[in-house]
Amino acid sequence: MDTAILLISCRDQKGITAAVTNFIYQYQGNIEHADQHIDSQSNVFFMRIEWSLKGFALAKPKIIAKFAPLAKKFKMDYSLYFSAETSRMAIFVSEVTHCLYDLLLKFKEKQLFCQIPLIISNHSQAKKIAEDFNIKFFFSQKNPQNKLSAEKKEIAILRKEKIDFIALARYGQIFTRQFVKAYHNRIINIHHSFLPAFAGSNPYRQAYSRGVKIIGATSHYVTEKLDAGPIIEQDIVRVSHRDCLEDLRFKGQDLERTVFSRAVRWHLEHKILVYGNKTVVFD
């Protein structure tokens, strides 16, 4: 289906929904989905509205221009997307490949609405997988010494491939502040703990040492602060004294894939709005 999607946020005030839905109705748009949320603490209004372009009286390139006065009036932050124009996603991965595989298989089964032109890794394991799925592979060896120059090359190829969005499918490297800025709210990571517990390295080992009875996984946007960005999705699985560290990894793996692919899918369908350090997910 050919639809347009508007993501809007602004200070809450009377008449926003009426104005936006009138705008769509005025050009004979049929609303397919509409969700709104008011954060009453901060008095911010959020909206996601999706309408069919079939019979819509405005051509795609003219929508922004016609919507602009309304947006200005309410001082909106807004983005317009078209379902037919899929995002171009790059996947970064290190030596653990189950999350990479999961995205590729879901893509193949048409469950992720995107293009995947590029896989970047600091390990060689993913090369063969990239080949099997006919995706360009870029090997980027990184160490503390060459990080800046390595990232420069990564950004060059990301730009060349017109990448909109980066999925970190168990990627072990930390990006510089500049890199994160360049893809602000467009990098999603999967961390194998229920954040904020067990941030940093070896979360399963941390969980095992603490003796928790549940382990989790968290998918979040990447910010400058490690494992502290806006949380998109989390889930958990029960463990017991019978589970050794290896069992935690086995159980957690399924969790990581599930949580990660949900978050990636929501992002690709433009269902997430970030505000402060939180997300609104119109699932």
Place this chain on the structure above:
Amino acid sequence: MDTAILLISCRDQKGITAAVTNFIYQYQGNIEHADQHIDSQSNVFFMRIEWSLKGFALAKPKIIAKFAPLAKKFKMDYSLYFSAETSRMAIFVSEVTHCLYDLLLKFKEKQLFCQIPLIISNHSQAKKIAEDFNIKFFFSQKNPQNKLSAEKKEIAILRKEKIDFIALARYGQIFTRQFVKAYHNRIINIHHSFLPAFAGSNPYRQAYSRGVKIIGATSHYVTEKLDAGPIIEQDIVRVSHRDCLEDLRFKGQDLERTVFSRAVRWHLEHKILVYGNKTVVFD
């Protein structure tokens, strides 16, 4: 907060949301919550919209009259509620009282927005509890022979107490078709299984015999067909071979309370729309 709540359903068509939100905006209403859903299979539009009555330019008794033409135009089914006018809930219970206790305690802690003027039971256990919470208790002994006459008396007292809504807090009796009709979509039951599995009596025993690895609880509106009405909420807990029948009951009890009180709360807050044999829950 003093708000008005509109629940709307009608055939999906262009301009509904615009019309409704314009209506509210026209009288200077500030929308607090708005949710809508389109069931694309049946092409039905659902909406729940809640706006502040502070500064709203229409007096409460005039809202319906002013809204009617719009409703007629779109052939809407709709209901209007005011948050300040709480429902009057009666609770039916048999000998197992944990769900009754839970509603009463949550009511006492101001987590259920209603009045509870009446408890009806075919057992005497609840009498003392009703007294402790200062609620009228009506003992209604029922058997297959006297069911119709007993229900007549129940309906008489329900009417006398102006009851809007009935919560079956583990009530072991089946109502007649007439009774159910009189309170159509206004009776919520808690069944101790994940329906449609294990409908009917002794669901824990059924679950134990089948050897399932999860047990559940389901809250649903009561219809003529036993345990087959529109499902509002469900949840589950894991069990294992280590759990005997008594353990299932212990674990399930917490589940029942949780699932039941969520469903009751959503109903009292006018967050549920029923269509066909399903529910839309704008949680």
Place this chain on the structure above:
Amino acid sequence: MDTAILLISCRDQKGITAAVTNFIYQYQGNIEHADQHIDSQSNVFFMRIEWSLKGFALAKPKIIAKFAPLAKKFKMDYSLYFSAETSRMAIFVSEVTHCLYDLLLKFKEKQLFCQIPLIISNHSQAKKIAEDFNIKFFFSQKNPQNKLSAEKKEIAILRKEKIDFIALARYGQIFTRQFVKAYHNRIINIHHSFLPAFAGSNPYRQAYSRGVKIIGATSHYVTEKLDAGPIIEQDIVRVSHRDCLEDLRFKGQDLERTVFSRAVRWHLEHKILVYGNKTVVFD
């Protein structure tokens, strides 16, 4: 049923299980439950074994003496309990009473195998509840200035009432090191977060601020370090941007009761072994 329960831990070595089960068999004991666990990291052996005293050829008071040589040979830490000799539990509570109510109702329904002779609180809300359930109420006003003397009085009454075990049913006060020592591994707390996340005060507010998508509850033994003792049980519930702080409290409340009562029940049934900062729960 009249049973004996042995909880054993020692360095793992050959022949432990054979020795223990031979001991029971030698006196014609019939094993009802047996669980063992080896922590392979620390090479420690754990066992819980429960056998029927019906037809057991050793009188209760003689069991320890006869078992002692075997325990000495394997250098065991062990405890012997009899199912007929229920623990005496005191409940501490502050102004939030749903966990207190839950224990009392489960006790009344014979789902907690104990006696509850005493409720202690620094607030007056629980007084009426204690009276309703015919339990002695001790009001213990505490502040940083009088903490030591207040605890002295508490310990005096705990001793007078021969209390074995303390359940902190949402108790807002922190005990001194001495108090905790006096009831080492015999105080269970319920904390309303999935520890180690959101330790300390106002965990729901912390969770709300962080924007997590799941909230949790944790039951643990109390140690000197706040919210850092051995975890017994945890569980979670999903939340979303639609949930305000009050919704978190509503959802979390059911979680707290469930998690807390499971932990208390396991303790009362002698199903928990503590080692280091972890627990083995033979559920």
Place this chain on the structure above:
Amino acid sequence: MDTAILLISCRDQKGITAAVTNFIYQYQGNIEHADQHIDSQSNVFFMRIEWSLKGFALAKPKIIAKFAPLAKKFKMDYSLYFSAETSRMAIFVSEVTHCLYDLLLKFKEKQLFCQIPLIISNHSQAKKIAEDFNIKFFFSQKNPQNKLSAEKKEIAILRKEKIDFIALARYGQIFTRQFVKAYHNRIINIHHSFLPAFAGSNPYRQAYSRGVKIIGATSHYVTEKLDAGPIIEQDIVRVSHRDCLEDLRFKGQDLERTVFSRAVRWHLEHKILVYGNKTVVFD
């Protein structure tokens, strides 16, 4: 690690555990894991005991002969396995391949202790996957007319490949009674509902029509009766009115893989005992 595993079931009676553990101790075996369970309803004793063969004074081929008198005395059903002798698993699959992929990837990452010499399918999609993983592929076109002869060929190749165990990774065909008998308690299926709800075809469509708020997946041993065999593992995920049928499939897919691979792993590690229509899972 090189271990021996005994799975035992027999009528409960005094001295079983003592006898078995004495047997192991007598030959200097070190017990690594021991679990037992008594089904008090049917008075049946179950045990799984695993001990290290390092330093065990009996050679592998002699264990059965030495254990036989003890087994006879207690009238045990028992099986002996060696961890070093991995099962040979065949995978049956139709056109939906995510469960197949999952087993193969987990096998590759050494999380499934088995050999996978054979994939059988009535569709061609799996052929390429089999090749990628270097596994023999057997195409077996089936229809109601040729079922018996097709199964004959399947059994021939299963025997030729010395297959111990069959995993039905979303296999759409129903086996004959004879086939099921030949692999009694050695065929595991994944069904995409929380059985006993929604047995048979199109469970997601059934769930969608019924309007449930949770969907599930169930892994079970295959018996003559469709979707009615002993349940090994189940899990669920929440859904809402916002989820269309396609969303149920997307969410369910992750569930299916997780539930299926857990069940397969437990079977391969000899952790499952079947009795009546139930399972004991010593996880």
